[in-house]
Amino acid sequence: MVMATVKVARVSIGTQLKKSCLLSPQRSFSALKSATRTAPLPSTSKASTTSGQASTTTSSGVSRKSATKNEKKAKKAPPAPDSTEAHLKQIEGMMNMANTSNLFPTMDMWGTKLVTLDIEVPRDASLRMLFTNPGAFWHAKQHNFSNWLKNTFSMYTIAKARAFTGVDCDFRFSHLFLPRTWRQLGNVTSHSASSWLAPMRRTAMDNYLAIGRAMADKDEATLKALTTADYATKVNKIVRTRKPGQVWQWRVLSDVSDKALFQEKSLFRPPAISPGATIVSIRSGEVYIAKEPPKRGNRLVIHALVKFETTQEFEVFTKQGQPVEAKSAKPHHVVEYLVFEKVGWYDNTWQVRDQIYK
Incomplete structure (x- = not known):
């Protein structure tokens, strides 16, 4: 065969x-x-x-x-979005942009849509939890410690780039051997007026108040200037739900002056009143990777999670001045977590890009 x-x-x-x-x-x-x-x-x-x-x-x-x-x-x-080949092609495209960015001086090749960095809301880890729920207590401690490490590294990155708003931070590597440097890097929640984040807290509170008033006054120009595109869409959707003929009035009743914002906090003496705005998490990343530095500012994008704790009053009136739903107009305590963004090579203020719910 x-x-x-x-x-x-x-x-x-x-x-x-x-x-x-x-x-x-x-x-x-x-x-x-x-x-x-x-x-x-x-x-x-x-x-x-x-x-x-x-x-x-x-x-x-x-x-x-x-x-x-x-x-x-x-x-x-085309390669799969999560494949190694796709990531390599994406990195190659970014490097090509970095090499050819000088050919297009009027175009911002790095002004692409950014995702929110891994900011975190701190968890409650009171001593009472150690006896009532020890597992949850240690998980909260680990979560807060991880957030602290990321905060400290981000603060170091910002200090190295001298990117703190309103602070002339002449940071050098030798300063890492000074205890006062670590008190600055490792304490983003500080309410001290000498903190490197103190001017940013003042700006965040001012922008928070301006956004609230702009929503009440239907001032879309101010909302556009103080919010990013995604958050502006959410805010404008709320503003446009207002019924015709209604007038909104929004006020913050608690103290938001410098005296309240900047209080020296000690271990045995807590602040007399609520500080209003507290930075609880901060992240930074070098996004502008062109060979030549930007013409202004720095290469960083910074995201800061700010906790606002205020007493607010919101009232709705008709055009004739008669109150609508008077029961909801009573002052109430409000706690909000807003993400502020600062693009280093743009000459603009801190903008609200998102809201985090605890």
């Missing part, structure tokens, strides 16, 4: 390896699978020897065509 042999086409991945520096066995496997599916079984009779050889030749040709077609499809198909 004459056995007809079947030759299975092989797909070379050497050229693909040179192009992408990645091994892609899926292509060769798909070609092998298609070739095996199209190849006929060998004939066992003498009469079918000739036809078996012919079918072998035909199947080999079909398998080669199928493999070539599958390889072309694999080349044309």
Whole structure:
């Protein structure tokens, strides 16, 4: 008996390896699978020897065509969003932008849509929890310690870039050996007027009040200047839900002056009154990666999570001055967590980009 042999086409991945520096066995496997599916079984009779050889030749040709077609499809198909090849192409595109940014001086290639950095709301870890729920207590401690480490590293990054708003921070590496430097880097919640974040807290409170008044007055220009695009869409949606003929009035009744914001807090003497605005989490990242530094500012994008604790009053009136739903107009205590963003190479103020719910 004459056995007809079947030759299975092989797909070379050497050229693909040179192009992408990645091994892609899926292509060769798909070609092998298609070739095996199209190849006929060998004939066992003498009469079918000739036809078996012919079918072998035909199947080999079909398998080669199928493999070539599958390889072309694999080349044309875009890489998966989460694949290593996609990440490498994205990094390559960013590096090309960095090398060619000087060709387009009027275009901000780094002004793309950014995601909110991994800011975190601190968890409650009172001593009472140690006895009532020790597991939750230690989880909260670990969460807060991780947030503290990220805060400290971000503060160091901002200090190294001298990017603190309203502070002339002449930071040098030798300053890391000074205890007063670590008191600044490791305490973002400080209410002291000498803190590196003190001017930012004052700006955050002023912008918070301005946004509230702009929502009540339907001032879309102010909202656009003090909020990013995504948050401005949310705020404008609330403003446009106002019924025709209604007048909104919003006020903050608690003290938000410098005397309240900047209180020296000691271990045994808590602040006399609520400080109004407290930074609880801060993150920074170098987004502007061009070879040449920006013409103004720095390369960083900073996100700060600010806790606002105030007493507010919100009233709704008709055009004739008659109150609407007087019961809801009573003063109430409000706690909000807002994310503020500062793009280092833009000459603008801190903008609200998101709201976090505890």
